[in-house]
Amino acid sequence: MKLQPLFLSLALALSLTAAPASATSGAGVAWQAAAADSDIDRYFTQAKAEKKPVLLYWGAKWCPPCNQLKATLFNRADFIEQSKAFIAVGIDGDAPGAQKLGTRFKVRGYPTLILFSPAGAELTRLPGEADAAQVMQVLQLGLSSGRPAKAVLADARAGKRLSANEWRLLGFYGWETDEQQLVPADQRAAVLAQLAKASDGVDAETATRLWLKSVGALAEGKTADAAGLPRLRAVLADPAQARAQMDVLTNEAPDLVKAFAPQAGEARNALVAEFDSALKRLNEDATLSRADRLNALQARIELARVDTPHADPYPKNLPAALLDQARDQAGRAHREISDGYERQAVVTEAAYLLGRAGLWKESDELLKAALARSHSPYYLMSQLAGNAKTQGRKAEALRWAEDAFNKSEGPATRLQWGANYVAALIELSPEDAPRIERAASQLFTEAEKDPGAFYERSERSLKKVATLLAGWNKTPTQAATVGRLKAQLDGVCGKLDGSDARAKSSCQGLMKKA
Template structure:
């Protein structure tokens, strides 16, 4: 789990400001900040676009959820940020809470999946750019201002860049700081991104060094999906790691993609990899100690150090060997201090969940469990923490505890989309950990289908994926006569759900009928 927020704060931060404004879902914020408008259906969005066109203002659209840790960090850092509040006067700010009645349908309309996602549209409703939630706030504020001033869609900018046309430094920055992680193939098919980013990095040389480095790092990091990098480019990475200014500017990429970058340049264990890990660790250690960064960003740098320390440990191994005792002590110390010192509820929700993940990845499961349990009573979304407790127990082989916490998380979850998501997670745990408990499995699936029947957005976006997950698992689980009988009853129930859908909603009916075929 990567949560990238900075005290300055990260523009993942923008997202929470909008989320703050979007709650409650049916009302805009009336506080002394940005005049956010909440959208719960197509009609709301259409009304705001009409207004934007009349006022000749762009639209900034936010998609998020109450429980989302990065969104909560944003609430704690950006909402009262003076420069953003002032900048907001230049656009119509719209927040979509993922559990609002038509939110998942809007997600399909705008092709958004991950929380948080930020999209800037021009007054005519054309998408200008997707803002990078993981970057430093000051950087993203500049990108937002660039988008507001130019109004030129990043798709057109990318087409010109790929055609070899000359771009300004500002246009290169729009590409470098585009939200590639939330693109959902709007600009490029996923498989084309690494090569295209590498080409853009080459083409931008001599125009804006920071943008060039960002494009290049992304082309060889997580988006490259494990492909080896050109060894001749290794000095380039080392230069970024050794320079505190460059490392700070690329903080989010370095902390989030440390293992991918190391493996790209040193695919095999050995002296070369050890040397690069040492250099990388030194850069992350500086970021971890950087007081200009938020606690979440500093913890993320520490997480990167732990990820590197367990680089040769299988991802699913709950007990990594060889993590230095000093690093384990730092993980305990920083997680404990965060738990003691944070008083803001939103920041606590974000940082405690990150700290618990950090402790677990270091093999400190008891510390992770204790941290999460201590935070339950103070959390506005305790079901998120309960899910983590379930995950901790599952990784350690404690099946009964895992099922207890996953069930508790589902029972305590709130909002239609969230309940389907948490319910599908509980269902998956049941099928994996207690496949012989036919009655419990059938009861849980039946409850999810009953809730889907009451939710007009159940067959869109995240909710549809949750239900597809259940249907796919049912098909794989269906092996005995008793299981076949249960699946038959569930298919009959789902058939009734599909039959009650609006005849004019072809998308929902098709999705529902597709679930029946899967099951």
């Protein structure tokens, strides 16, 4: 979910009664926990013997979009019933070998959902940002097709005839979590545009979805073909079409507006007004989840400040009615939601959109009020740190960042939260070498005990720390600090299993720049 505030950038219970770290049965889905290659191999052997596909879920306890999946998809009766047709495997990102498994399956972001054939071939990646009912349809398409999305894509690009269901499989593929499995990132927009054109006349909804995604992917400051503007306006004006493309419209709203109306002025204002009407309907649509409705409200806020620099914390001239709606819907979310997983998804999003509206006091109050009821309060503490930093309260920002690190749980999560604490220290208190050294040293100590520290998310966290230290290393005191940390890390590298050449190479390369 593009607008969802993943941790300063983006052990989830996967059934009604239990967490993914243990297999479950009964009313919920019988998720099997995987923490090492041997677990995965065992489940694939089981799948082959039972002639069942495998659905692999990669997530984390704190992750808001992961909690949103659990609150809207994993607890659906039809999903639970459908799960009997496959082997459900849950990978908790903080399990001992989880980050190494991330390398094996080419997954980086939480959440990622991958469907495999009984023989172990990757069929498709499911779109975690779509509406739960749409994800269910794609899951069923993947289960019934049995053809890998890679093969379907190859046929589509070769001009071969595809069925409407095969086009839908491509339209609802998890392009945001593809990790270049189907298409290199720099070619994705062009490929999506090609697919949109080829699918036109076969399945209108899919063709529109692919087209919208291609324009959104091309955006980032680029201008779209003006000939497509009537098509966008038709989608916005049609409630059924807008509902079907809900996730694309809410996540890509600012990019789509800027692509078709690159200059501030009447044309842009008119398109923003049309977009706002569609988003307002989505925000009021009771058939959508509360998180999806809030996402539509957040998109309205982003469009209201479309001519305000993104980093400006205090947008001017936002409509008073829009601010009132932000306050009201955030407050109701806090008061009314009792499910802990939905709260983690919705309250964090509500706090983020309040900040984007410039309502920092309300955002702070919401997060503080929600701390005691969160199963991952350190995530909310990180948001409070970001809020304080944005408002110029440096000491408070560092206190919250330190508290978030101290309260964080799980090896990969602690390395990620610790890396962000080091980043906050170097940015906000660069003269405090002892504090920076203590924080970085603690991370290296924890990395020494974590067999997956030099893979995927954990590796990226450690690389972040090393890069930050390299940029900070400018004075004799700083150089001495970095020297001691390098010596410590050298010791960690020396204790690594010699048979794991990848981990050893990653470790040894960390502090070279510093």
